[in-house]
Amino acid sequence: MDLSLTPEEQAFREEVRAFFRDNVPAGIKKKLSENRHTTKEDMVEWTRILHKKGWAVPHWPKEYGGTDWTAVQQYIFNEELQATPAPPPLPFGVNMVGPVIYTFANEAQKKHYLPRIANLTDWWCQGFSEPGSGSDLASLKTKAERKGDKYIVNGQKTWTTLAQHADWIFCLVRTDPAAKKQQGISFLLIDMKSKGITVRPIVTIDGGREVNEVFFDDVEVPAENLVGEENKGWDYAKFLLGNERTNIARVGMSKERLRRLRELASSTQAGGRPIIEDPKFREKLAAVEVELKALELTQMRVVANEGKNGKGKPDPASSVLKIKGSEIQQTLTELMLEVAGPFASPYDIHGDDNTNETMDWIAQIAPTYFNYRKVSIYGGSNEIQRNIISKAVLGL
């Protein structure tokens, strides 16, 4: 039993850290530190930098542009990326549809789509949730009817993150209305420029536009855009949702947030001294640090096991990562809000459009606090995670 990294892993960490330090564009880093949103151009610029280095899709198989990194190296890469901070690769292509394509799609599809995901030629978004299908995803109603060599798609998707930038959307659609819930679903790739698609923004409580509604009105989709077999889409979706186990803990990001929190608490006065010297605040800080340390160790246990058992075999402890990871992220935004105190209140209309370059980062504290309520809701709400633990781990 050993907590430390091997000398090779340590060297790898240094290499990755140095690369991020030297190559994340300063403007992008500043935005992330200040919790502002990056633009599409930022993401393309950064993805191309990673791509040039060969690190845009490190967890993919080597033949599709990935690396042969171990689970531990993967983990180090993600930790360092989050801690820099650097933008995480756009998940919809790199972590979601990409692995589905190289696992289940035909050769022509692999050849066409995968390189375009890796260098962000195509911006993907995810068409899973619907107004009536949130946690109960399999109840989805958007339907695709086969007509000759086309599918005709009608329905509505929602919570579609960054659909305003998207070139493509991967959708779960109902192809067999007569089949039982999970069995009539297919996995379809749809060009966002298709006639009949309408994207409507949903403004969230922080004032930001991250998510959208996407409407499909007699949208014609070539039948060749089906992934795998018709009516097997639910299997691919389960594969996709099960793929993101360790990254979800966001330990590196929370460490970076903690560092910012300490900075702010050291420079903000309360009662004639910096807040960080207030014993009560310090204990709150220590409490979240203990939680984060425990989560880091839990994540390391999951990663170490993944390396041993091979990919795709979830450690029972992995279900802990989403719950604790999201709770810690939320606690940190809460403490940040507490430190900002009365100065959290002013609303900066320019908060998210990058036109206000001199804006103090304190302006994003309250919006971030509001926005981060999402982390215990998305990706399978924490209540769904508890269902998973009680069924898959405890056998209830």
Place this chain on the structure above:
Amino acid sequence: MDFDLSEEQRLLKDSVDGLLNDSYDFEQRKKYGAEKTGWSKTVWDKLAEQGLLGLPFAEADGGFGAGAVETMIVMQAFGRALVLEPYLPTVVIAGGFLRHAGSAAQKAAHIPGIIDGSKTFAFAQLEKNSRYDLNDVSTTAKKKGDGWVIDGEKFVVLNGEAADTLVVTARTKGGQTDRDGIGVFLVPRNAKGVTVKGYPTQDGMRAADITFTGVEVGTDAALGDPANGLPLIERVVDEARTALCAEAVGAMDESLKITVEYIKTRKQFGVPIGSFQSLQHRAADMFVFTEQARSMALLATMASDFDDAKERAASVAAAKVQVGKSLKFVGQQSIQLHGGIGMTMEASIGHYFKRLSIIESTFGDTDYHLRRASEAGGII
């Protein structure tokens, strides 16, 4: 990065588990607890036979030279079975003092008796007003000739009645809370001037309040530097805290297992109560708390190899914080999910709850260690 047990460690785990499966079910435990000492000499001898009492000692001293991971394996297994025998005071604490600070003569005099099971120890540290501060010592050890004279009162000394030898913290100079001037002394329990008042504890063991009145011991009674023993005490107590964290994880594992079994079988409204989502989510949270505690118990265990003493102490403090929070949740909710039956002495679950609750207040509770972690400047 590796969390797997080595081949030897796996064998050790199998052997402890096997022994406890055979000889430590809930009914057997009741019998052991009813013995005069509060534990079973027969079981203790079995532990000796399997070499468990010699684990941490150097091979030169007749032991196996095992490390913190082996102690963790044993303590987790003990936690699962709610073992009553005085492994913590004898092997972990007294053994720790002897290993870290014992002279060759002291080792030769005491370690063989621990390893072969013929001698047990107790740690006389807690005082009326010291609470969790190890530097708060009023008991005195005054130089007399070549030896020492010890005077003072110690409380809640685990295994204090049955122990052959007491490890006593006493002040050789300075004021009540000075960090300097604390010594550690080996005192025979039957020495003249030692008065032991034994009693059962809430968690089914036995402890004692012990008064030392002009107790004379030889010069060989002092372990380490009698003028500056606090760093030694802190180190050994951190090892004891680490062992308690492991024990608590074992007890939480078992509590969760027993509770899940119970709600799968207990029926109300015609269905197992475990089919209700409110209970499922509570059980899922118990799992989350247990896993987080397991992670931190591992950290504390591995911290014993950290070079930086400050980082080591902060890691143990952080572990005790997480374990304290986890054991409270798991312990309380185990009772809640059992309902009325959880309130009864005859069901085992309440005994896990009681042991976990006492671990929380042994060698510093959650708040105490949170303050310690905070004063260390954080642990991230």
